[in-house]
Amino acid sequence: MKVYCKDCQKKLPLDATTCKCGASVDPYAVLGEDEVRPFIQKLHKKTNDLRHLLSHCLSFLVIGLILLVIAFFFYYLAFGTETIDGEKVAVLNTKCSEFWVSMVALIAGGAAFLGGSITGIIVAYNKRQILFDIDQIRETRSLACKPVDIIFVVWAKALGAKIRHWIWLAKMKKEVK
Numbered sequence: 001m002k003v004y005c006k007d008c009q010k011k012l013p014l015d016a017t018t019c020k021c022g023a024s025v026d027p028y029a030v031l032g033e034d035e036v037r038p039f040i041q042k043l044h045k046k047t048n049d050l051r052h053l054l055s056h057c058l059s060f061l062v063i064g065l066i067l068l069v070i071a072f073f074f075y076y077l078a079f080g081t082e083t084i085d086g087e088k089v090a091v092l093n094t095k096c097s098e099f100w101v102s103m104v105a106l107i108a109g110g111a112a113f114l115g116g117s118i119t120g121i122i123v124a125y126n127k128r129q130i131l132f133d134i135d136q137i138r139e140t141r142s143l144a145c146k147p148v149d150i151i152f153v154v155w156a157k158a159l160g161a162k163i164r165h166w167i168w169l170a171k172m173k174k175e176v177k
């Protein structure tokens with residue numbers, strides 16, 4: 001669990017007593033209705049900023065994908081044919097400029113793709129956490145918040161519930177027969 005600083009919305013460990021901004025922190029304090037609303041508004045603004053960041057990550061992903069396609073295209077162009085023992089064979093020419101273009105595009109595209117996806121996952125997770133925190137703060141009026149489940153855990157739980165339901169249905173059908 002973590003607790004928000006009331007003044008700067010920074011998240012701190014539950015045992016923190018003061019924030020870096022100088023405000024005192026109390027995970028057991030209960031906020032008044034007039035305090036909850038402005039605080040949640042600030043958190044909503046944070047999720048908006050994260051949404052913009054997420055769209056930048058998406059642009060990086062697209063640029064990365066385009067560069068990767070270019071890389072594969074130039075890699076293909078780097079092949080030439082050679083005659084070995086009277087048979088024509090496709091040979092990769094690592095000295096031609098097409099090969100080097102493909103390598104540069106591969107590295108740049110790979111970096112943009114990986115960077116975009118990893119940053120995107122982190123940002124999306126943070127955004128989910130803040131939205132989850134908003135619900136918690138509304139409900140408990142406390143600034144102490146539980147961590148949100150990782151999306152795979154959510155999916156696994158949903159799948160588990162479905163499977164249990166199917167098993168139950170199958171049992172019921174047997175009993176009816």
Ligand SMILES: [Zn+2]
Nearest residue numbers: 005008019021
């Ligand atoms: Zn603070």
